[in-house]
Amino acid sequence: MGRLFAIEVIYRGIFQKTLAKHITRDIVIAAHKEGKPGISFGRYGDSPERNGIPAKAFAIVATDDETLEEGMAKYEPKEVDITICVDDTLCKGVESWAWYGLQPVNRLTKPNGVLIITSKQNPEDLIPMCHRKETPYRLAVLKGTPSFSGLWVYKDDHTDVRILGAIAKFLPELFSLKSVQEAIREEEKGADLKVTSAARSYERIAAITVHPNQGNPEKPYEFVMPKWWEMREGVAIPSIAQGHAMKDPENKKTGGFQPERNPTFKKWATRTMRPVVNFDTCIKCTLCWLQCPDSCFDVTPEGLYDANMEACCGCGVCEAVCPVKDCVTMVNEIAFKDNSSQWEYWREDKPAYQAWLKEKITRKPERSHGFRFRGQYEEQVPEMLDIAKGND
Numbered sequence: 038m039g040r041l042f043a044i045e046v047i048y049r050g051i052f053q054k055t056l057a058k059h060i061t062r063d064i065v066i067a068a069h070k071e072g073k074p075g076i077s078f079g080r081y082g083d084s085p086e087r088n089g090i091p092a093k094a095f096a097i098v099a100t101d102d103e104t105l106e107e108g109m110a111k112y113e114p115k116e117v118d119i120t121i122c123v124d125d126t127l128c129k130g131v132e133s134w135a136w137y138g139l140q141p142v143n144r145l146t147k148p149n150g151v152l153i154i155t156s157k158q159n160p161e162d163l164i165p166m167c168h169r170k171e172t173p174y175r176l177a178v179l180k181g182t183p184s185f186s187g188l189w190v191y192k193d194d195h196t197d198v199r200i201l202g203a204i205a206k207f208l209p210e211l212f213s214l215k216s217v218q219e220a221i222r223e224e225e226k227g228a229d230l231k232v233t234s235a236a237r238s239y240e241r242i243a244a245i246t247v248h249p250n251q252g253n254p255e256k257p258y259e260f261v262m263p264k265w266w267e268m269r270e271g272v273a274i275p276s277i278a279q280g281h282a283m284k285d286p287e288n289k290k291t292g293g294f295q296p297e298r299n300p301t302f303k304k305w306a307t308r309t310m311r312p313v314v315n316f317d318t319c320i321k322c323t324l325c326w327l328q329c330p331d332s333c334f335d336v337t338p339e340g341l342y343d344a345n346m347e348a349c350c351g352c353g354v355c356e357a358v359c360p361v362k363d364c365v366t367m368v369n370e371i372a373f374k375d376n377s378s379q380w381e382y383w384r385e386d387k388p389a390y391q392a393w394l395k396e397k398i399t400r401k402p403e404r405s406h407g408f409r410f411r412g413q414y415e416e417q418v419p420e421m422l423d424i425a426k427g428n429d
């Protein structure tokens with residue numbers, strides 16, 4: 038029996054799909070240079086990927102064909118040598134189609150395996166976002182803005198080759214830097230700059246050990262799917278139930294309103310940015326409430342609109358439609374530690390809320406889905422190449 042290697046790439050559906058494909062494909066090609074057979078595949082190759090939804094791609098490599106066949110008999114590896122997370126906001130957990138709740142980003146990472154995250158944050162900032170594991174693992178940050186691009190374009194900012202260089206460092210049994218460089222030359226038709234970026238990443242990347250007592254201690258949200266004998270006959274799709282009044286008993290009479298929402302599919306793992314609302318300048322025009330595609334806004338007793346962070350997918354529509362300058366501002370999701378109500382905070386302590394708001398809106402979203410403004414990713418490529426050169 039030979040050795041099996043498994044690497045997963047956790048990415049944002051559609052926007053990073055090509056990036057994940059490049060990484061997993063090139064892992065297999067680099068391993069092949071050393072006589073190891075392998076295969077790369079997407080976890081959701083035949084399923085819809087909603088914008089921003091967490092998804093996975095895998096590279097499975099073995100020292101011989103028989104071991105590879107055995108490894109491929111499993112739908113998804115039970116554990117991986119390296120987890121690559123190409124968007125740091127996914128550190129909070131991964132919820133996707135067909136997963137029954139929130140998966141910790143490091144769930145499949147082997148004991149002493151490596152979690153590589155592309156981020157501008159320091160490891161100390163990222164560790165509290167990742168759920169705790171019972172066994173130690175290593176965390177490495179590949180410095181840079183998470184590589185996002187739109188549906189039809191690829192942001193060729195060297196993130197893929199820098200990750201390959203990092204894999205060669207952490208898993209030399211899989212392949213050497215030389216094999217990575219040969220694979221890049223072959224795939225990218227002699228891109229010397231990319232070969233250099235892979236080498237720089239190899240030289241500079243470092244990991245720290247994360248111990249079982251470090252990280253987010255919360256139990257990840259989960260739910261149980263109905264058994265086949267519990268399902269109704271035929272195809273029945275229940276409509277969304279009628280909304281109900283605010284649950285807070287204090288406010289029953291004043292008539293706040295909370296729309297009914299999907300009780301199982303929460304959107305927090307879909308978000309890379311979230312809205313913050315200046316309730317002091319809101320003119321109660323209702324536009325955010327009407328236009329939000331996920332029915333996120335709870336109507337407060339005084340007629341303000343409070344974006345519910347269990348439902349918000351971070352699309353930015355509310356910021357775009359709000360007619361009051363800086364009343365709704367999208368903020369990098371990395372700036373938040375919880376999903377609590379902004380309106381409750383504002384109601385309790387308005388000056389403190391304003392100070393909080395001021396600090397939050399300094400954290401601009403780094404990613405572009407093609408919605409915020411065109412060409413954002415094109416502006417980021419030179420910056421990323423500068424980081425790849427070691428000038429960060």
Ligand code: SF4
Pocket residue numbers: 311312328329330331332333334344345348349350351352353354355356
């Ligand atoms: S960003 Fe705004 S519009 Fe989009 S889902 Fe969240 S609250 Fe709704």
Ligand code: SF4
Pocket residue numbers: 314318319320321322323324325326342358359360361364365
């Ligand atoms: S769109 Fe802006 S001004 Fe209008 S209700 Fe929403 S937050 Fe208030």
